[in-house]
Amino acid sequence: MRIVFFSDIHGNLEALEAVLKDIESQNIERIYCLGDLVGYGPQPQEVVQRIRDLKIPTIMGNYDDAIGYEKKSCGCAYNPGRETEVGDESLNWSITNTSAAAKEFLRSLPHTLEFEEEGVKFLLVHGSPVDHLLEYIRPDTSSERLQKVLERVKADVVVNGHTHLPMVRWAMGKLVFNDGSVGRPKDGNPKACYLIIDVVQQSISYEFRRVEYDVKSTVEKITEVGLPAELGLVLVLGKGYEMGQSKSKNTIDFKI
Template sequence: MKIAFFSDIHANMPALEAVLADIDQQKPDFIYCLGDLVGYNVWANEVVETIRSRSIPTLAGNYDEGVGLGSPDCGCAYKTEDDKARGVSSISYTNSIISDQNRRYLKLLPRHICLDFELHAGEKLSLLMVHGSPRKINEYLFEDRPEKSLVRLMEDAGADIMLFGHTHKPYHRKLTSETDGKTRHAINLGSVGKPKDGDIRACYVLLTLDEKSSLTEAGSIQVEFVRVKYDLEKAARAVEESPLPNEFADMLRKAY
């Protein structure tokens, strides 16, 4: 079984179109979106309507939550006053352009999705999708988080495989639990529309499970990060031609 996951589109329609086209070529059995459809670019409505038209199961990201509630706060942890000012500008702009129907959709998105599988020999596997973490929609799970902390977080949530986004920096960590000896998989999807890992291409994940998949064999669960080129200049110019801060265009061009 092949499953495609993506997250953090942030109103970047050219990136979403390129990712969906690539996913369609892969012919996965299922597709899931882990949130943050809007913010930082001009195509908030178009992105939401594309996701809805394809009936892709989707979580609420912190940005979706803020816009769904009509809030002036996106729940982002900005580090500087300049970052905060740009963030206020972004969510204000998004709140001004989002349609009433799309705002209602964002407001009602679920906060997590859980899939339970039964593997060979009766082995069970629980796959949990969240935007930030199981505890908070806007908690950042960075790659350098201590292993014991991440394992404990997954055990408390009952997750053998956990997929999430929010940091815009993709990674896959295989974690051995001291409790049961199982290998748990923490997978950050990176970002479709606003990468921050120095790679300007959009990112999504393909997860493959088969009859050999097992939590006792770390390599039996296959995780592939797929990077996709898209019309980045179209996305950057759209920012520059809008009321949004031009710095958002520079972030797209440099992936930071």
């Protein structure tokens, strides 16, 4: 079974379309989206509609929650000052420029998805198994904390998003993946990122795919709609306020 996981599109339709085109060439059997369709980018409405049209199983991210319910905060770990101002401005703009139908769809998204393939149990969350929307599980999250959030998880593989940093870690006899970000990478690589996991007779192989897209077009749209220029700079640099790295491809013999 060849499965795709992607998340954190953040209103970046150019990046989403590039990823969808790349997926078509990968002989994929199932696709899942781990949330944050909206926020930051200039086309939240179009991204929501694209995911709806394709009927991709999707879980809720913190931005989907904040915009769907028209909240005053996304719950992000912003630094005080300009970073907070940009985040708040982006959130308010996205609320204004997302239809009632799109907000209803965002509110309808589940917080988790679970399934089993080839005897391997998967759990999908945006943040962590403990705090589905807001907790960041990063490459540098302590082993003690990782063990704590996994202690009641029955799945063999956990896939999350939220940090925008592609990652794979092993703890408590489980694999923990972060699928990176389609529309707002933060690992120093501006290319869109998504994750492929192959499961064959309880053996797992994985690949983080990096896909070029028209960053310039998205930056121009950010300017045209009046969003802060800093949002475009993050896309050009491929990093925000955090950095991380991960291997691009590997195989793990994972026997239950």
